Amino acid sequence: MKDASPRTIYLKDYQAPDFAIDTTQLYFDLYEDYSEVTARLVISRSAENVVPQLVLDGQDLKLLSISINDCELAKDAYEIGEETLTLNFDKVIVEGFSQQNFILETKVRIEPQNNTSLEGLYKSRTMFCTQCEAEGFRKITYYLDRPDALSEFTTRIYADKSRYPVLLSNGNPVASGDLDGGRHWAEWHDPFKKPCYLFALVAGDLVAVDDEFKTQSGRDVLLRIFVEEKDRDKCDHAMRSLKNAMRWDEDVYGREYDLDIFMIVAVDDFNMGAMENKGLNIFNTSCVLANEKTTTDAGFQRVEGVVAHEYFHNWSGNRVTCRDWFQLSLKEGFTVFRDEEFSADMGSATVKRVEDVSLLRTNQFAEDASPMAHPVQPSSFIEISNFYTLTIYEKGAEVVRMIRTLLGPALFRKGSDLYFDRHDGCAVTIEDFIAAMADVSGRDFSHFMLWYQQAGTPKLKVTGDYNQTEKTYTLKVQQSCPATPESATKKPFLIPLDAALIGEQGRIAPSKVLEVSKEQETFVFHDVAERPVPSLLRGFSAPVNLDFAYSLDDLTRLMARDDDGFCRWDASQKMAIQVINNVIVSLANDPAPTVDKRYLDAFGEVLNQAITSLKNNDQTLDLAMIALMLQLPSEEYIAQQHSVVDVDSIHHARARVKRKLATTWYEEILAGYEYLNVPEIFAVDAASIARRTLKNTLLSYLVTSGRxxxxxxxxxxxxxxxxxTDEIAALTALTHSASRYAVDQKGAALASFYSKWSDEALVVNQWFAVQATAPLPTTLNQVEELMKHPAFDANNPNKLRALVAGFCMRNPIAFHERKGKGYRFLADQIIQLNARNPQIAARLLTPLTRWRNYDEQRQGLMREQLKRISVTPKLSKDVFEVVTKSL
Structure with a gap:
C-alpha cells in the first residue's frame, strides 16, 4: 500500500472547491509506447477570499511542462506529490497574474499500453479508450478530479491514421484533418458543462453501424454504434434498444436528447458494464453485442437494460450530476429505477419485477448483512470504487420506487420534472432530489430519509387475527433492523407495506398501502366475510424481510388465488424453502427424507396449468411467470434464511427436492417440454423468451431425474x-449433471462447443462460466486447468468474472469445500490482481467478507486467507478497505 494509513473521506467534511475550471481544452498525442496530454484550463476563483494554493489531482503522470498565462513556471512555484500537483501562488511570478481568472497549461506523458487498472486512458487490445468514473481522469492529466467541478470540454486527438482511423470524444464533431507522417487529427466540442468523470476518448480501427432518431421537437439525431468489423452483425438489438429508450424517456419523463449525435463504442477490456460519458457511451462488449447465434435471452435483456440505463443517465446523471461521491445513488439508484421500469414496459412487468427482486434479495440483502454493509448515502469511504455496490444501485432504486409508491405516479412525475428543471446543469445532492418530491406533494420526507442514512435490511414481523363475529381482520406489524457497522441501533423506517386479503376464490378486500412508521403498528380491515390469507408486500413494495407464519395451505392459496404476480411467485418460493428446510432437518437422521406431498401437488398444479395452456394454445397465461414459479430458490438465497449456513445440507436438501419433483412429474415435464420443443422463427419478444425459458426450465428437471x-x-x-439460449441451457444441464451417463458425454460436448465458438470471445466466456459453476467435487481442478487455457486472459475482467467469479460466487458447494481449497484459490487470485487491477480484486473479495455466516471450521479457513491478503506488500486502497472491514 502506498500509504501506511489510507485516508478516510467523510461526507461531513465536504467543502465546495475554491476554484472552477470554466473551460477545458485537451490535446492528445497518441503513440504506441507513450502518449502525451496537454491540458489548457481556464480557471477562476470561486472562493470569496484569496487562497494560498491550488491542489490538482494526478496519478502516474510525468510532468513535461507547466505554465500560467503562457509563461513557464519556475520550479519553486509548484510541487509534485505522489497523487497531486500543488500551485503555490505566492511564488507564481507572472505579469498580470490574478487568482480571479488565469490559464493553466500542463503537458504530461503517460503509458496507456501499460495501464492494466483499466482506469484513465488505456489500451484494450488495439484500441485506445478511457474509463474515468469515479477517479480515473487523474490518470490522464492534472485536474480537479471531483464531480462538482463542471467544465466545457474541447478535445483534439492526434494519432496514426492507419492504426486508428476513428477518433472520438464527447459532444459534437468540430473538425478533422490529415497530418504529415501518416497521422491525422479530430476535434470534438461538448457544449454542456460536465465533470471530468464523464470525459471519454476512443481511438481505434472501428466500423460504425448508423441509424437516426427524430426527437419529439423534430430534431434529427445521428445514432452510431462503433465496433470491430467482425462484430458488425451484432449491433441491431442494441440500436433498437437505444431508439426504444429514447422514445420511452420522452413519453414517460418528457426528456429529450440534446446533442446532434449519440455514440456507443464496444470495448472488450472494461471493469464495468458500461459508462454514460456525455454523448459517447463506452460499453463492455458483453452489454452491447448480441445476435441469436451467440447471445442468450438473458444476454439480449441485459443489452436492452444496460443501453437504456446509460442513455437515461443523459438526464439523471449528466445534465443533473452528483455534487460528491456520497451522492452516487442520486444518479445510479434513480437511473436503475428508470431502466427497470423501461424493461418492464418492453416485456412482462411481473417477470421483470420478480427478476429484480431475486437479485436484490439474494445479493443485496447479503451485502446488508456483511461487514461491507453501508447506507444508500454512505457517510465515509476510503476508496470510492468499493461503493459501486448493489446497495447504491439496486437498493437505491427500491428507495426511489417507494417514493413513487407513497406519492403515486402523477406526483412522482411532477417531482422528477421539478428536479430536472430546477437543477439542470448543476451538481446536486440526494437532499435536492427529495426536496423536489416534497415540494410538489407537500409531504414531509424527513422520516423517509432514514432509508438513505441507515444501513441494513429491515425486518417486518407480521401476525394476523380474524374476528369472525365482527368480520374484521387485524394485522400487527413489528419492525426491526439488525446492527450494521455504522450503527448498532436503528430508528424505525417509514415502510410502505402494500397489503390485500385473499379468500377462497380470490381477493376479498381492496389492496392498500399501509405506512409502517413505528416499531409496532396495528391495522384493521373491516367487512371481511371469511377467514383470509394476507397478501403482503405486494409488488415487493419495500426492500424488507417479511416474517409471517404462513402454513403450506396458506401458501397454496396464494399461489392459486392471489392476483399479485409477485406474491404468487413469492408464495412458491416460501413453500419451497419450508419444504427444503424440513428436508435439511430430516437429513440429520434420515439419508432419504420425504418431500411434503402438498408441495409436490402444488408444483404439479402449476405444471399442469401450463400444459393445459399449451394444449389449448392459450395466449393469456404468462409462461415466463410459470417458469419462475417452477424454479427452486437458489442455494445462496436459502442460505440467507439460516443464521449459520450449512453449505452441504442446503445443497443436498435442495437437490433432493428437485430430484423428487423431477421423478414425480417426469411424464408431465416431458410432455410440456415436447409441446415447447418445436421449430420456430427466433424472436426477442416477451412471448418467445417465455416459451424458451419454460422449455429450458423443464429440460433442467428432466436431466435432474437422471434418466x-x-x-x-x-x-x-x-x-x-x-x-x-437453447444451446447454453443444454450444455449447462449436461455439464452440471452428476449422472454417470452424462459424464460419458459432457467432455466431448464441451470440446465440441469450444471448437464451434472459439472465435467468439463472449461465447467462450459462457463456456468458462458453465464449467466454473458445475456443482461437482472436481470443479476447482477444472477451473485451475482452464486458467491455463489459451482463451483465458487474467487481465480481461470478463474472463475473470466468467471463470473466477463464476466459481467463487455462484458455486457454493464447490467453493466452500471443507478443506478451504476454494478460499486459498480465491486469495491467490486477489493477491495477483491487487497490483494489476485493484477494482476487480476488491470485487472478487466478496465471498470471503461473509465468513461470519458459516460454521466454525470454515470461518477459520476464510479468516486465514483474509489475513494472508492483508499482509500483501503494497496492498491497494481498494483491497485494503474491504479486507480490514471484513476482519
Missing amino acids: EQAIDICALQLATATNM
Missing part, C-alpha cells in the same frame, strides 16, 4: 439448437 432418456434429449437439444 438416460433425459440425458439423450439434452444432448440432442445441444446438437440441434438454433439459438444460444
Whole structure:
C-alpha cells in the first residue's frame, strides 16, 4: 500500500472547491509506447477570499511542462506529490497574474499500453479508450478530479491514421484533418458543462453501424454504434434498444436528447458494464453485442437494460450530476429505477419485477448483512470504487420506487420534472432530489430519509387475527433492523407495506398501502366475510424481510388465488424453502427424507396449468411467470434464511427436492417440454423468451431425474439448437449433471462447443462460466486447468468474472469445500490482481467478507486467507478497505 494509513473521506467534511475550471481544452498525442496530454484550463476563483494554493489531482503522470498565462513556471512555484500537483501562488511570478481568472497549461506523458487498472486512458487490445468514473481522469492529466467541478470540454486527438482511423470524444464533431507522417487529427466540442468523470476518448480501427432518431421537437439525431468489423452483425438489438429508450424517456419523463449525435463504442477490456460519458457511451462488449447465434435471452435483456440505463443517465446523471461521491445513488439508484421500469414496459412487468427482486434479495440483502454493509448515502469511504455496490444501485432504486409508491405516479412525475428543471446543469445532492418530491406533494420526507442514512435490511414481523363475529381482520406489524457497522441501533423506517386479503376464490378486500412508521403498528380491515390469507408486500413494495407464519395451505392459496404476480411467485418460493428446510432437518437422521406431498401437488398444479395452456394454445397465461414459479430458490438465497449456513445440507436438501419433483412429474415435464420443443422463427419478444425459458426450465428437471432418456434429449437439444439460449441451457444441464451417463458425454460436448465458438470471445466466456459453476467435487481442478487455457486472459475482467467469479460466487458447494481449497484459490487470485487491477480484486473479495455466516471450521479457513491478503506488500486502497472491514 502506498500509504501506511489510507485516508478516510467523510461526507461531513465536504467543502465546495475554491476554484472552477470554466473551460477545458485537451490535446492528445497518441503513440504506441507513450502518449502525451496537454491540458489548457481556464480557471477562476470561486472562493470569496484569496487562497494560498491550488491542489490538482494526478496519478502516474510525468510532468513535461507547466505554465500560467503562457509563461513557464519556475520550479519553486509548484510541487509534485505522489497523487497531486500543488500551485503555490505566492511564488507564481507572472505579469498580470490574478487568482480571479488565469490559464493553466500542463503537458504530461503517460503509458496507456501499460495501464492494466483499466482506469484513465488505456489500451484494450488495439484500441485506445478511457474509463474515468469515479477517479480515473487523474490518470490522464492534472485536474480537479471531483464531480462538482463542471467544465466545457474541447478535445483534439492526434494519432496514426492507419492504426486508428476513428477518433472520438464527447459532444459534437468540430473538425478533422490529415497530418504529415501518416497521422491525422479530430476535434470534438461538448457544449454542456460536465465533470471530468464523464470525459471519454476512443481511438481505434472501428466500423460504425448508423441509424437516426427524430426527437419529439423534430430534431434529427445521428445514432452510431462503433465496433470491430467482425462484430458488425451484432449491433441491431442494441440500436433498437437505444431508439426504444429514447422514445420511452420522452413519453414517460418528457426528456429529450440534446446533442446532434449519440455514440456507443464496444470495448472488450472494461471493469464495468458500461459508462454514460456525455454523448459517447463506452460499453463492455458483453452489454452491447448480441445476435441469436451467440447471445442468450438473458444476454439480449441485459443489452436492452444496460443501453437504456446509460442513455437515461443523459438526464439523471449528466445534465443533473452528483455534487460528491456520497451522492452516487442520486444518479445510479434513480437511473436503475428508470431502466427497470423501461424493461418492464418492453416485456412482462411481473417477470421483470420478480427478476429484480431475486437479485436484490439474494445479493443485496447479503451485502446488508456483511461487514461491507453501508447506507444508500454512505457517510465515509476510503476508496470510492468499493461503493459501486448493489446497495447504491439496486437498493437505491427500491428507495426511489417507494417514493413513487407513497406519492403515486402523477406526483412522482411532477417531482422528477421539478428536479430536472430546477437543477439542470448543476451538481446536486440526494437532499435536492427529495426536496423536489416534497415540494410538489407537500409531504414531509424527513422520516423517509432514514432509508438513505441507515444501513441494513429491515425486518417486518407480521401476525394476523380474524374476528369472525365482527368480520374484521387485524394485522400487527413489528419492525426491526439488525446492527450494521455504522450503527448498532436503528430508528424505525417509514415502510410502505402494500397489503390485500385473499379468500377462497380470490381477493376479498381492496389492496392498500399501509405506512409502517413505528416499531409496532396495528391495522384493521373491516367487512371481511371469511377467514383470509394476507397478501403482503405486494409488488415487493419495500426492500424488507417479511416474517409471517404462513402454513403450506396458506401458501397454496396464494399461489392459486392471489392476483399479485409477485406474491404468487413469492408464495412458491416460501413453500419451497419450508419444504427444503424440513428436508435439511430430516437429513440429520434420515439419508432419504420425504418431500411434503402438498408441495409436490402444488408444483404439479402449476405444471399442469401450463400444459393445459399449451394444449389449448392459450395466449393469456404468462409462461415466463410459470417458469419462475417452477424454479427452486437458489442455494445462496436459502442460505440467507439460516443464521449459520450449512453449505452441504442446503445443497443436498435442495437437490433432493428437485430430484423428487423431477421423478414425480417426469411424464408431465416431458410432455410440456415436447409441446415447447418445436421449430420456430427466433424472436426477442416477451412471448418467445417465455416459451424458451419454460422449455429450458423443464429440460433442467428432466436431466435432474437422471434418466438416460433425459440425458439423450439434452444432448440432442445441444446438437440441434438454433439459438444460444437453447444451446447454453443444454450444455449447462449436461455439464452440471452428476449422472454417470452424462459424464460419458459432457467432455466431448464441451470440446465440441469450444471448437464451434472459439472465435467468439463472449461465447467462450459462457463456456468458462458453465464449467466454473458445475456443482461437482472436481470443479476447482477444472477451473485451475482452464486458467491455463489459451482463451483465458487474467487481465480481461470478463474472463475473470466468467471463470473466477463464476466459481467463487455462484458455486457454493464447490467453493466452500471443507478443506478451504476454494478460499486459498480465491486469495491467490486477489493477491495477483491487487497490483494489476485493484477494482476487480476488491470485487472478487466478496465471498470471503461473509465468513461470519458459516460454521466454525470454515470461518477459520476464510479468516486465514483474509489475513494472508492483508499482509500483501503494497496492498491497494481498494483491497485494503474491504479486507480490514471484513476482519
